[in-house]
Amino acid sequence: MSPPNEPKILFDKVWDRRVVRSETADAPAILYVDLHLVHEVTSPQAFAELDARGLRVRRPDRTYATLDHSTPTLPPNGDGVRPYVTPDAARQVTALERSCEKHGIRLADWDSADRGIVHVMAPELGLTQPGMVVVCGDSHTATHGAFGAIAFGIGTSEVAHVLATQSLMQRKPQRMRVTIDGALAPGVTAKDLTLAVIAELGFGGGTGYAIEYAGEAVRSLDMEGRMTLCNMTIEAGARCGMIAPDDVTLAWLRGRRHAPHGAAFEAAAVQWLALATDEGAAFDKEVRLDGSAIAPMATWGTTPDAGLPIGAPLPRPRGDSEGRALEYMGFEGGVANTSHPIDVVFIGSCTNGRLADLRAAAAVLRGHHVKANVRMLVVPGSENVRRQAEAEGLHHVFTEAGAEWRLPGCSMCIAMNGDFVAPGQLAVSTSNRNFEGRQGKGARTILASPATAAASAIAGVLTDPRPYLGVDGHG
Amino acid sequence: MVEPFTTFTSRTFVLPQESIDTDQIIPARFLTTTSRAGLGDFAFYDWRYDAQGKTKRDAPLNQVDTQTCSVLVAGDNFGCGSSREHAPWALRDFGVRAVVSTSIADIFTSNALKNGLLPIVVDQATHERLLADPGGRVTINLEECTLSAGNEPPVRFEVEPFARRCLLDGVDALGHLLSHTAAIEAFEHAHGLEPRHD
Numbered sequence: 001m002s003p004p005n006e007p008k009i010l011f012d013k014v015w016d017r018r019v020v021r022s023e024t025a026d027a028p029a030i031l032y033v034d035l036h037l038v039h040e041v042t043s044p045q046a047f048a049e050l051d052a053r054g055l056r057v058r059r060p061d062r063t064y065a066t067l068d069h070s071t072p073t074l075p076p077n078g079d080g081v082r083p084y085v086t087p088d089a090a091r092q093v094t095a096l097e098r099s100c101e102k103h104g105i106r107l108a109d110w111d112s113a114d115r116g117i118v119h120v121m122a123p124e125l126g127l128t129q130p131g132m133v134v135v136c137g138d139s140h141t142a143t144h145g146a147f148g149a150i151a152f153g154i155g156t157s158e159v160a161h162v163l164a165t166q167s168l169m170q171r172k173p174q175r176m177r178v179t180i181d182g183a184l185a186p187g188v189t190a191k192d193l194t195l196a197v198i199a200e201l202g203f204g205g206g207t208g209y210a211i212e213y214a215g216e217a218v219r220s221l222d223m224e225g226r227m228t229l230c231n232m233t234i235e236a237g238a239r240c241g242m243i244a245p246d247d248v249t250l251a252w253l254r255g256r257r258h259a260p261h262g263a264a265f266e267a268a269a270v271q272w273l274a275l276a277t278d279e280g281a282a283f284d285k286e287v288r289l290d291g292s293a294i295a296p297m298a299t300w301g302t303t304p305d306a307g308l309p310i311g312a313p314l315p316r317p318r319g320d321s322e323g324r325a326l327e328y329m330g331f332e333g334g335v336a337n338t339s340h341p342i343d344v345v346f347i348g349s350c351t352n353g354r355l356a357d358l359r360a361a362a363a364v365l366r367g368h369h370v371k372a373n374v375r376m377l378v379v380p381g382s383e384n385v386r387r388q389a390e391a392e393g394l395h396h397v398f399t400e401a402g403a404e405w406r407l408p409g410c411s412m413c414i415a416m417n418g419d420f421v422a423p424g425q426l427a428v429s430t431s432n433r434n435f436e437g438r439q440g441k442g443a444r445t446i447l448a449s450p451a452t453a454a455a456s457a458i459a460g461v462l463t464d465p466r467p468y469l470g471v472d473g474h475g
Numbered sequence: 476m477v478e479p480f481t482t483f484t485s486r487t488f489v490l491p492q493e494s495i496d497t498d499q500i501i502p503a504r505f506l507t508t509t510s511r512a513g514l515g516d517f518a519f520y521d522w523r524y525d526a527q528g529k530t531k532r533d534a535p536l537n538q539v540d541t542q543t544c545s546v547l548v549a550g551d552n553f554g555c556g557s558s559r560e561h562a563p564w565a566l567r568d569f570g571v572r573a574v575v576s577t578s579i580a581d582i583f584t585s586n587a588l589k590n591g592l593l594p595i596v597v598d599q600a601t602h603e604r605l606l607a608d609p610g611g612r613v614t615i616n617l618e619e620c621t622l623s624a625g626n627e628p629p630v631r632f633e634v635e636p637f638a639r640r641c642l643l644d645g646v647d648a649l650g651h652l653l654s655h656t657a658a659i660e661a662f663e664h665a666h667g668l669e670p671r672h673d
């Protein structure tokens with residue numbers, strides 16, 4: 001721990017207040033976990049481990065479960081039967097229902113008005129708060145770092161550790177600050193910023209680090225945009241990305257169900273704001289980007305760092321991996337990837353399945369129609385998002401344009417619930433990974449923002465959305 | 476309980492691609508399981524089987540005998556992507572005991588160490604030598620943290636000391652955490668983190 005008067009960074013302030021046992025040469029620190037989020041896919045073996053050892057869940061009140069990864073996004077049939085992709089997928093859900101029942105864990109089950117993708121749901125409910133340590137058996141857990149929490153993904157063995165002890169063994173990572181100066185240009189969104197940051201850092205560039213995002217472009221983002229940015233931190237190899245709490249954070253949290261209320265909120269707010277990195281505090285590494293230079297971005301390869309401004313010529317391969325990526329994608333080096341017919345457009349996921357994302361897509365799509373032969377799927381990130389979107393009539397914008405409007409879930413982002421991109425098809429997707437086969441065996445994925453995805457659905461090719469928004473992209 | 480990890484000698488097999496992600500190691504559609512057993516059948520599934528599920532005869536992975544070749548030498552940034560522990564479960568069940576690369580993703584490393592799969596990061600020169608010699612014989616000594624290949628002097632590698640101890644002794648971290656229950660309880664009390672009854 002640092003001496004009391006030394007300037008400290010956000011990560012260290014949160015870390016230090018949750019260290020049960022300090023790290024030594026022989027053993028990592030024991031880190032206390034404030035909030036443990038659980039879903040059906042990475043938890044069954046952890047609950048089985050507890051059963052095998054005769055252990056109970058130590059803090060069911062700090063554990064919250066949902067169904068999202070393998071769950072169908074189509075409604076039940078007339079007999080109330082949900083269209084699970086396999087009997088195994090249904091068994092996973094039953095297993096989680098049983099485990100939650102047995103251990104007294106709150107579960108946003110099928111009948112819950114709160115159910116949603118774990119990283120959409122928890123912030124909505126005010127479960128995620130500044131200064132917390134938040135973990136989940138999911139690599140996109142860094143999403144919660146948008147609130148000034150240390151949030152990171154863990155494996156199933158560690159899920160069992162947290163279930164049984166509410167703590168984890170962790171070594172403190174190196175700390176990196178990524179500062180994005182300047183204001184984003186009109187029509188440039190948090191997802192474009194995110195893809196630009198990952199392109200700058202490289203796919204493995206954050207390995208071993210926790211990242212703090214700072215600078216004018218980050219401060220100007222709303223909470224949803226901040227969550228998009230932190231969400232994809234793992235795509236640069238860093239487990240944890242975070243942003244200091246400020247008035248935007250407080251405004252989001254005020255009045256949320258599980259956030260403190262009244263005087264307790266005001267007292268907490270003072271502590272939360274004090275978590276911000278002190279002037280003069282040192283990071284292990286600093287990276288700076290010019291936010292005003294960022295244009296709408298899309299990927300061309302099979303790693304998330306393969307991002308370029310839409311319309312820019314793709315790189316000529318310098319090595320085997322770039323050559324292999326171009327070949328898999330069916331793109332050519334030296335020319336832009338804006339003339340290849342799109343087969344599928346997917347809007348959703350823990351990266352871009354929030355209300356602001358659906359509004360951005362609808363703003364582009366309103367009054368237009370999805371190009372013939374393009375299949376467009378819009379999947380809200382949670383039941384709350386779905387209700388709000390429907391209250392605003394956004395679902396009509398989507399369905400009238402020819403898109404499918406589905407029930408909440410991870411859906412085509414991870415393609416394990418029956419929603420997938422067919423072999424060889426080209427998708428523009430607002431999700432987080434463009435790995436070979438990520439969206440289905442042989443599927444080819446271009447990652448982009450909700451606005452870009454919507455514009456591409458209309459044009460049938462990868463398209464800069466700014467003309468649809470009345471924004472001049474070349475000013 | 477994991478078996479104690481001992482010094483062993485094996486041949487290597489090589490996957491030179493960079494950034495082999497967890498979706499390649501085990502595609503997400505095979506994660507609808509409630510067990511950790513038997514996932515070796517799905518290891519690198521889309522590299523080993525075609526769209527109809529038929530074995531790709533020309534796929535190098537289908538020629539690998541992990542009985543004799545249990546050390547995977549892979550391109551940079553191995554194991555990137557998701558937190559699925561199914562990735563090391565699948566590799567271990569496929570017969571892999573160690574992965575050698577120039578960098579290995581953080582969460583994959585943490586998961587692998589908990590499952591008797593040793594992630595080994597080596598310098599570029601060593602990596603290039605190993606990549607150029609598929610099927611070469613290597614000896615991995617976890618007590619000394621060395622990897623020896625051919626006539627070259629042994630190369631040292633780093634393993635997080637606690638994870639190394641767990642591997643050598645065949646114990647896991649949960650037992651250690653449980654032994655600190657009193658400290659965890661005291662921490663909760665001191666920081667006002669006890670269960671609220673509201």
